[in-house]
Amino acid sequence: MTSDVRVxxxxxxxxxxxxxxxRASFASRLHPFLISAQPGIDRFWEVVLSHPAAFPGRSFLVAETDEDGRIGFVDLQxxxxxxxxxxxxxxxxPARGRGVAGTLLRDYLHRNPDVVSMQLDVFDDNASARALYDRLGFExxxxxxxxxxxxPRARRAAAxxxxxxxHAATAWLDTYGFAELAVAVDDAIMPLARPSRSVLRCPDPALLLQPAVLAxxxxxxxxxxxxLVTLEGDEPPPSDIGPLRQVNRSIRMTASDVRTRWEPM
Incomplete structure (x- = not known):
């Protein structure tokens, strides 16, 4: 790592x-499923950075050099x-392999003295990121x-x-490219999300058994x-709306005692 990196x-x-x-760090096939790949994410992050009191505990840090300008960033919560x-x-x-990620994470610890452990989710096929996290002691x-x-389309919707x-979800989608909403069936309310215009995310996979509700x-x-539904393990959830396709796998990793682990690096 060059010694002139500032955070x-x-x-x-x-x-x-x-x-x-x-956006460039994710495969284009995954963009419809990621809020960070949407065209309005910069407007959302501008709100986050301009009003930090509304997002307590969230930190964006940027690494830069005089020669190269900005070369990396982290987002932690x-x-x-x-x-x-x-x-x-x-x-x-161009800046990879120079220890920039480790510099950013150590700087975050200096700015947040109460943090002693970290967690993250990494895509299973992202070999370089997984190698980095292995070196940093994540498990x-x-x-x-x-x-x-x-x-489902052309179905009778559930009464x-x-x-x-x-209304709010439409405004969010038009502004930021993603939104949250809910569907109410009688007295039950089920949260939903739109990570993009074309994708509906269901936190509860049981909705796959209710095609009339989805219709x-x-x-x-x-x-x-x-x-889109996400589920721990490799077995698909039951579905009454048609076949399911696997589009991604992510791994939850954790690291404890990060101050001791990372200070000598």
């Missing part, structure tokens, strides 16, 4: 670069006392498979089904074409 908090004028680097979740660590291709604790199916939060959502949101 600083990200500012609002960084958001276009942050979005570009983040304190999720439990003493534990931070590493959402993203991205380093530009795998669980594997999650991402399953996708085509959404008594209502999409909630539609009611599609009636309100006809741009949707696919439904």
């Amino acid at each position: 600083r908090p990200a500012v609002a004028t960084d958001v276009g670069w942050l979005a570009e680097v983040s 304190v999720v439990d006392p003493g534990t931070a979740h590493l959402s993203y660590v991205c380093v530009t291709e 795998s604790v669980a594997t999650t498979t991402w399953w996708v199916a085509d959404l 008594g089904t209502r999409v909630q939060g539609l 009611a959502v599609v009636d309100e949101l006809p741009e949707l074409s696919e439904v």
